[in-house]
Amino acid sequence: MTRLFRNREIWLALAIIAVIVLVTWRFSRFSQPSNLLTILNDTSILMMLALGQMVVILTRSIDLSMASNLALTGMIVAMVNAAFPMIPIPFLIAGCIIVGGALGAFNGILVWKLDIPPIVVTLGTLTIFRGLVFVISGGAWVNAAQMSPDFIQLQRGSLIGLPILTWFAIVVAALFFVLMTRTPMGRSFYAIGVNPTASVYTGINVGRTKFLAFVISGAVSGLCGYLWISRYVIASVEVASGYELTIIAACVIGGVSIAGGIGTVAGALLGALFLGVVNNALPVIGVSPFWQMAISGAAILIAVVLNARGETRKGRIILKKAEVAA
Numbered sequence: 001m002t003r004l005f006r007n008r009e010i011w012l013a014l015a016i017i018a019v020i021v022l023v024t025w026r027f028s029r030f031s032q033p034s035n036l037l038t039i040l041n042d043t044s045i046l047m048m049l050a051l052g053q054m055v056v057i058l059t060r061s062i063d064l065s066m067a068s069n070l071a072l073t074g075m076i077v078a079m080v081n082a083a084f085p086m087i088p089i090p091f092l093i094a095g096c097i098i099v100g101g102a103l104g105a106f107n108g109i110l111v112w113k114l115d116i117p118p119i120v121v122t123l124g125t126l127t128i129f130r131g132l133v134f135v136i137s138g139g140a141w142v143n144a145a146q147m148s149p150d151f152i153q154l155q156r157g158s159l160i161g162l163p164i165l166t167w168f169a170i171v172v173a174a175l176f177f178v179l180m181t182r183t184p185m186g187r188s189f190y191a192i193g194v195n196p197t198a199s200v201y202t203g204i205n206v207g208r209t210k211f212l213a214f215v216i217s218g219a220v221s222g223l224c225g226y227l228w229i230s231r232y233v234i235a236s237v238e239v240a241s242g243y244e245l246t247i248i249a250a251c252v253i254g255g256v257s258i259a260g261g262i263g264t265v266a267g268a269l270l271g272a273l274f275l276g277v278v279n280n281a282l283p284v285i286g287v288s289p290f291w292q293m294a295i296s297g298a299a300i301l302i303a304v305v306l307n308a309r310g311e312t313r314k315g316r317i318i319l320k321k322a323e324v325a326a
Contacts, residue, residue: 008255008306012270016277023281030284037162043276044169045224045231049243050250050268051176052220055213057251058189060196060260061118063214065107066221067243068129073100073225075133078142078151078235085148092151096222103129104218108211118210126244134237144233152230165227172220177265179216189213193261250275253303274299 024031049066056063073096081092103125110121144152155165162170180186188209192199196206229235254271256263278299282292 009264009266009270012254012267012274016270016274019274019277019281023284027284030281035280037166039276039280040273041163041166042280043272044163044165045227046246046250046276047169047269047272048172048220048224048227049247050254050272051172051265052217053247053251054254054256054263054265054268055176055180055189056118056210056217057248057256057258058193058260058263059210059213060193061111061210061213062122062248062258063104063107063217064119064122064244065103065125065129066217066247067240068126068133069100069103069218069221070225070228070243071237071239071241072103072129072133073222074229074239075137075142075225075235077226078147078229079137081148081151082142082146085151089150089154093223093226096226097219098222100222100225101215101219104214104216104221105211107218108214111214112207112211118214130237130241133239137235137237139237142229142235147230147233152233155227155230165231168223168227172223173265173269180265185209185212190261193257193259195261246275249300249303252300255303258304271303 020031020036029035049070053063053066076099077092077096080087080095107118107121107125110116111118155163155168157164159167180189188199188204191202191204192206192209199206199209228240232239250272251263251268252258252271253274254263254267254269256268256271278295279292282295287295
């Protein structure tokens, strides 16, 4: 039981439940199944993006360009749909994933072959991708009137009581769970995050593994590009502006270590869900937008401190064992 409660995901799940209970104590409608389902649906895109970012962070890297990748692929797919509405939606979704993956591969190549720090690469491509959105659109918007009905309506449907958008998140989460727990690639992400030097001696190509992590985060961003545009039915230069910080915050709150090598699929999902619940709860209880940002920032700081303390405790335990052995 003690070991169970040391689990970071358990405490995060309890924190989410506590927030729901506290808000429900004042506003009973908050915990109604329909509202909780709405929160889950609203958080689905953030959950998928957090999973993509988690893979990159595990390799001691970071992808600051995810939101710009989302905006660029979203603008491309919106313009294609406006010009050729007869193209089936599955082909558009596949195109988004390919384009997003290619943009992620561009990041990965620069990190792998030119050995440029990931934060520098993705800070640059953040601006480049956002600039390309303006270049290809000429600063114009693509609105609902220009999009086909199928483009807008796909994710507004439901299946077995759950919105299609939520099903997208469930399928992506399942794929990531299999990737991270059942494949050599998933274990490689953890290995090079824990010790890249030792990983080389075990036969892992560190550069190529980081490249694949960026391709995965890019592909997820591309998928979310379509989902975002079809949900909010507007494509513009400002889409998801600044959202990269929210994605990273979800990972950090979910226990993904910025130092790499530590993090789980469940943690990333719960981190995103925690932000979704808090962001929905604060307006309900009448907290001003300024305090909403301050409280969200405080939650991130607390998560970082908890992560740092957890890693410190791990180091001390190893030293104690070494002292006993001596």
